[in-house]
Amino acid sequence: MSRKITIEPVTRVEGHGKVTIHIDHEGNVTQTRLHIVEFRGFERFIQGRPYWEAPVLVERLCGICPVSHHLAAAKALDVIVGAGTGEGLTPTGEKMRRLMHYGQFFQSHALHFFHLASPDLLFGIDADPAIRNVIGVALKHKDLAVQGVLMRKFGQEIIKATAGKKIHGTGAIPGGINKNLSIEERDSFLKGPDPLNADKMVEWASGALDFFKTFHKGHKELIDNFSKFPSSHLSLVRKDGAMDLYHGVLRAIDSQGRKILNDVDYQEYTQYINEEVRPWSYMKFPYLTHLGETDGWYRVGPLARLNTCDFIPTPLAQKEFELFRAYTNGKPNNMCMHYHWARLIETLHAAEMIRQLLHDPDLHGNNLVTIGKKQKEGVGLIEAPRGTLFHHYRINDNDQIEMANLIVSTTNNNEPMNRAVNCVATSMMTGKKEITEGMMNAVEVAIRAYDPCLSCATHALGNMPLEISLYDQNNSLIDRKSK
Amino acid sequence: MSEKIAFTIDGVTCKGEKGQFLVDAARDNGIYIPTLCNIPGVNPKSCCRICTVYVNGLPMTACSLQVFDGMEIINDTPALIEQRKIILEALFVEGNHYCPFCEKSGNCMLQALAYRFGMLAPRFPYTFPVREVDASHPKIIKDQNRCILCKRCIKAIKDEKGRSIFAYHRRGNKLRVHIDPKLALALTDELAQKAMDVCPVGSILVREKGYRVPIGQRTYDKMPIGSDIEVKK
Numbered sequence: 091m092s093r094k095i096t097i098e099p100v101t102r103v104e105g106h107g108k109v110t111i112h113i114d115h116e117g118n119v120t121q122t123r124l125h126i127v128e129f130r131g132f133e134r135f136i137q138g139r140p141y142w143e144a145p146v147l148v149e150r151l152c153g154i155c156p157v158s159h160h161l162a163a164a165k166a167l168d169v170i171v172g173a174g175t176g177e178g179l180t181p182t183g184e185k186m187r188r189l190m191h192y193g194q195f196f197q198s199h200a201l202h203f204f205h206l207a208s209p210d211l212l213f214g215i216d217a218d219p220a221i222r223n224v225i226g227v228a229l230k231h232k233d234l235a236v237q238g239v240l241m242r243k244f245g246q247e248i249i250k251a252t253a254g255k256k257i258h259g260t261g262a263i264p265g266g267i268n269k270n271l272s273i274e275e276r277d278s279f280l281k282g283p284d285p286l287n288a289d290k291m292v293e294w295a296s297g298a299l300d301f302f303k304t305f306h307k308g309h310k311e312l313i314d315n316f317s318k319f320p321s322s323h324l325s326l327v328r329k330d331g332a333m334d335l336y337h338g339v340l341r342a343i344d345s346q347g348r349k350i351l352n353d354v355d356y357q358e359y360t361q362y363i364n365e366e367v368r369p370w371s372y373m374k375f376p377y378l379t380h381l382g383e384t385d386g387w388y389r390v391g392p393l394a395r396l397n398t399c400d401f402i403p404t405p406l407a408q409k410e411f412e413l414f415r416a417y418t419n420g421k422p423n424n425m426c427m428h429y430h431w432a433r434l435i436e437t438l439h440a441a442e443m444i445r446q447l448l449h450d451p452d453l454h455g456n457n458l459v460t461i462g463k464k465q466k467e468g469v470g471l472i473e474a475p476r477g478t479l480f481h482h483y484r485i486n487d488n489d490q491i492e493m494a495n496l497i498v499s500t501t502n503n504n505e506p507m508n509r510a511v512n513c514v515a516t517s518m519m520t521g522k523k524e525i526t527e528g529m530m531n532a533v534e535v536a537i538r539a540y541d542p543c544l545s546c547a548t549h550a551l552g553n554m555p556l557e558i559s560l561y562d563q564n565n566s567l568i569d570r571k572s573k
Numbered sequence: 574m575s576e577k578i579a580f581t582i583d584g585v586t587c588k589g590e591k592g593q594f595l596v597d598a599a600r601d602n603g604i605y606i607p608t609l610c611n612i613p614g615v616n617p618k619s620c621c622r623i624c625t626v627y628v629n630g631l632p633m634t635a636c637s638l639q640v641f642d643g644m645e646i647i648n649d650t651p652a653l654i655e656q657r658k659i660i661l662e663a664l665f666v667e668g669n670h671y672c673p674f675c676e677k678s679g680n681c682m683l684q685a686l687a688y689r690f691g692m693l694a695p696r697f698p699y700t701f702p703v704r705e706v707d708a709s710h711p712k713i714i715k716d717q718n719r720c721i722l723c724k725r726c727i728k729a730i731k732d733e734k735g736r737s738i739f740a741y742h743r744r745g746n747k748l749r750v751h752i753d754p755k756l757a758l759a760l761t762d763e764l765a766q767k768a769m770d771v772c773p774v775g776s777i778l779v780r781e782k783g784y785r786v787p788i789g790q791r792t793y794d795k796m797p798i799g800s801d802i803e804v805k806k
């Protein structure tokens with residue numbers, strides 16, 4: 091009898107997803123799909139709004155990474171108001187935005203690692219779900235849980251100082267920023283009471299990385315082989331090949347490390363990237379146009395960024411980067427669970443960048459905004475914590491948004507997440523008569539490695555009901571389990 | 574010297590001057606009577622009714638009532654607060670008030686009054702009217718979604734010949750405040766900014782100037798609306 095298994099909703103990710111796994115008469119997995127059933131429609135309902143509202147409007151897409159949308163939109167509008175990209179801003183404008191962005195990276199990565207991902211590592215993928223959650227972490231590993239909370243708090247305070255609010259601020263405006271950093275604000279981050287200061291954050295980020303590396307040593311099989319498959323990788327890099335999360339050129343490599351998109355200007359992304367629509371998902375499937383729908387898909391996010399860049403421009407993260415690259419002999423790393431490793435290296439890089447920026451006097455300048463010759467269209471690209479984020483706007487003669495196209499990080503990872511689910515389902519469910527909770531969680535673990543943001547409802551406690559439905563080949567429900 | 578008048582507000586003895594409007598006299602005595610459509614120094618029109626108080630037992634709008642000797646005014650009672658909340662809620666459901674991304678957020682009187690009077694969810698159903706954004710004028714944008722028809726712009730924004738640049742158009746629930754397209758061409762940068770400032774909500778926006786004032790430095794970020802009057806008490 092062929093069966094269809096539905097895991098709905100997927101827990102401990104942002105928003106709602108649904109996984110279906112089709113099993114044939116012999117018990118083989120024949121098809122798996124990650125369905126994105128949320129529909130949000132931002133691209134449509136911002137049409138007609140004055141363009142300068144976009145950074146404040148579209149950041150409502152997300153409660154965890156609003157800063158990424160805020161900045162990607164602001165970067166697109168920089169082009170529209172004639173400030174150009176990157177270097178076009180004043181030093182204060184650009185560096186305040188960078189500080190905001192690294193604060194965002196730091197808090198988002200800390201949230202993901204400590205609260206969403208660590209329960210699986212600390213307790214095991216098939217541990218009792220009653221303890222395999224952030225409360226379990228808080229009870230058993232209090233230090234880690236507290237560090238996670240305080241690291242997130244530090245990042246949030248940086249966001250507040252630069253954007254005005256921890257969530258949904260208004261700091262970035264077309265052509266720059268609306269405030270500088272006061273000396274008092276700087277001092278509170280550099281010399282704040284232990285542990286809430288930049289030095290401690292660097293130390294804790296290193297500690298989290300050590301924790302992961304120790305865990306890796308003891309669980310090589312799981313970390314290296316769980317949902318491993320070759321893929322291309324795409325991200326922004328600085329013009330000299332350095333990791334740059336805020337600004338740069340677009341680079342993609344294939345699974346062997348060959349460049350398949352060679353440091354191109356992202357204003358022209360439509361020449362290189364296309365999106366495929368599939369009838370069973372609201373989320374599109376982007377691909378590199380010249381490689382086509384079948385072969386052009388790629389991964390984005392921490393793993394992709396560490397694969398595409400040549401080096402990391404902060405010393406501690408660079409050392410870790412060298413170890414990371416040495417692990418695969420310099421070849422692209424295609425191991426899904428290494429997303430966590432890469433994410434922690436980025437967390438350390440973000441902490442170092444924050445500390446470095448805080449020492450920069452440009453943050454206290456008063457020249458905040460650049461305006462030049464008005465353009466009709468602009469593209470903003472940024473590396474969001476979850477991966478490359480595209481915002482593209484066109485305005486009419488009356489300054490109203492006429493067209494908006496957003497390719498969010500999770501959309502870029504749509505195909506890889508589907509493949510990850512397939513990998514796990516095939517290896518763990520083939521020939522099995524009964525589906526255990528541990529197997530279900532394994533599918534979620536694969537998705538969770540990508541830290542997807544499927545919409546805006548957080549299920550951080552991991553206590554959403556998990557529903558499993560079995561269907562026969564005629565798609566009639568024959569069994570349903572829920573936890 | 575003008576004639577002095579004595580009256581009470583909620584039992585507190587106050588002094589005013591003959592011809593003075595009650596809201597202004599109350600303000601001089603450190604008592605806040607909420608207003609929305611009223612602009613000090615401009616003839617009142619009593620459009621919004623948020624300033625309604627009881628004068629010797631009768632409901633009256635404090636923005637248009639001149640003080641007289643022996644007035645006994647009730648301003649701060651649970652019933653009046655509730656009445657003000659009802660007006661605010663009605664204004665919120667009648668338009669499309671996109672506060673979260675509004676440029677005027679933090680500087681908006683409607684939002685500030687809603688905070689002051691503890692408005693949470695409105696008791697009336699939202700009407701979700703279909704309203705347009707008029708972006709055809711060179712200096713300003715008129716977002717009809719947020720207009721509360723208070724007439725402040727009509728009363729305060731005039732060209733050099735004294736003609737109103739803004740005017741009521743149509744009637745009933747189709748009533749809109751429109752901009753005279755010809756007169757709008759004469760808007761200077763200063764007058765455009767004045768129009769935005771005079772509008773108590775975010776219905777009049779100066780082009781390309783959004784969000785320049787950071788959160789924390791906006792009018793109502795630190796103290797609730799009316800607190801500046803009450804501290805004088």
Ligand code: SF4
Pocket residue numbers: 719720721722723724725726727739750771772773774776777
């Ligand atoms: S545009 Fe503003 S000032 Fe004019 S009537 Fe509407 S709300 Fe009042």
Ligand code: FES
Pocket residue numbers: 607608609610611618619620621622623624625634635636637
């Ligand atoms: S302020 Fe008195 S009626 Fe509006």
